Amino acid sequence: MFHAGTPAPTPEDLMRSRYTAYVMQQGPYLLQTWASATRPEHMDFAEDGGIKWLGLEIKRASMEGESGIVEFVARYKVGGRAHRMHETSRFIRDADGRWYYLDGDVDGQ
Template sequence: MGSLNAAAACPCGSGVNYAACCGRLHRGDAVAATAEALMRSRYSAFVAGLADYLQATWHASTRPAELDLSADAATKWLGLEVRAHRQQDASHATVEFVARWRVSGRGQRLHETSRFVREADGRWYYLDGDLH
């Protein structure tokens, strides 16, 4: 866990360096323009161990009271594949993705379709998701 190298490729898989991609969102210099951008930034926040960012981008109606990422210290994040981004209307969207990581040499994957909502402040928030 910890900070990411600003000049390195962003973990979200955009092909852009971290500082110009998810780093802008993590620093508060920009907000996610789409639900997909927010989902990518949340993946990068897991990689960097940014629990505060994850909490701040989780919708208040489903946000856990605490988010402890200390158990993720041994996690090696392997990549993110965005399979679909669907905009239902101006305030609702879904993002289907597969995230991969390794813990103690064992590969893991999460395949989820996440739901996002845009609030009156114009910001997207993670609401919840369905596992595949």
């Protein structure tokens, strides 16, 4: 996982890092890497229903200028049932060269 002093070099790297943060329930890192315009006030993993993350597959990743897109499928279990989340995430890069998660479109939602 990247830290405050080591920004992720690409949107895909940030996506992988954020997935790891979800697995490890690292709310402060997730908030730190979320664009301020769309960032929630807090992360409460107690509300996640006991999600157990099982894997991440990157379908495609691209960047152009100060924006990037990462399409991924994340597999997880809740209450013993397997699920998958298919999302196309958008990322933006600030003037300091740091990438931030902006938002995403989840298939089926």
